[in-house]
């Protein structure tokens with residue numbers, strides 16, 4: 001959620017942006033002042049006690065934000081017990097106050113002022129979480145909503161609200177963190193990887209300029225765009241389909257399965273022709289040439305170039321919006337009925353990029369082999 005208080009009465013001009021949205025006044029984006037490289041925040045210690053998992057999760061999100069490929073950064077100032085909106089200080093806290101939250105599970109309340117003719121600067125941004133939402137800071141994907149867990153990942157919601165605090169607005173036209181935050185994630189093995197993603201980082205670069213010291217970062221996800229829910233995009237798991245009529249690829253989740261409790265899997269047969277999808281993102285500062293992706297078959301959730309090669313495809317990596325690609329795959333004939341496999345995707349599969357992180361370079365979809 002996002003709420004911006006205007007100090008002056010003025011007319012907002014809406015302006016078409018490429019994809020990411022920021023709020024414009026008289027043709028200029030509302031942003032932190034161009035002399036401001038670092039936006040300071042104070043944490044309320046009773047909301048995020050030192051040593052608590054929530055504090056770890058919040059610091060996690062702030063660290064991710066601070067690796068964004070634009071010039072804007074945040075800094076933590078000393079904790080503050082006394083926090084409020086409209087006190088001129090950027091603060092982060094939990095509340096049960098419905099007047100502040102206005103029904104939201106989390107909200108960013110920001111203020112901005114005219115700095116000079118045609119220049120509008122943010123003066124305060126508070127990020128407030130609701131005590132009535134069930135958050136977790138766990139990085140075990142199985143604990144979190146996007147992978148059938150019981151709680152909302154604090155880090156993805158924090159990244160969404162901090163996105164507002166940097167000047168980003170909601171975006172519903174593509175897969176992005178400024179839509180439904182908890183379904184905009186990467187997965188490394190069984191570890192959830194929260195991310196700002198391509199669209200939000202493109203927006204930050206456009207507003208604040210590219211940071212040439214930030215390394216490239218390509219990523220792949222098993223989530224993709226679904227549709228529009230008000231100002232938010234919604235997202236869904238990338239699909240696996242039987243490529244020929246009459247063949248089946250039934251998705252199932254089995255809560256009693258000891259190996260993959262509650263996880264989405266697909267029934268397939270050896271030698272079956274299937275299509276699989278993955279979403280590719282460029283989270284770095286600049287466009288990149290097409291980057292090689294490999295589709296592999298793994299017998300575990302660790303996807304690597306040592307897994308069985310199935311297919312290669314060069315993926316466009318221009319710095320703009322995510323790319324969801326479909327791969328037509330003939331599964332090998334020697335797959336064992338009753339066994340589990342994982343059809344994996346690797347981006348920068350030939351390891352040509354020196355990247356900020358490689359932990360977001362793989363993803364996968366679980367398979368269960370049925371009798372022929």
Ligand SMILES: [Ca+2]
Pocket residue numbers: 083084085086087088089090091124125126
């Ligand atoms: Ca404040």
Ligand SMILES: [Ca+2]
Pocket residue numbers: 217218219355356357358359360361
């Ligand atoms: Ca990467």
Ligand SMILES: [Ca+2]
Pocket residue numbers: 298299300301302303304307
């Ligand atoms: Ca493997």
Ligand SMILES: [Ca+2]
Pocket residue numbers: 198281282316317318319320321322323
């Ligand atoms: Ca792109």
Ligand SMILES: [Zn+2]
Pocket residue numbers: 001002160161164170
């Ligand atoms: Zn929002």
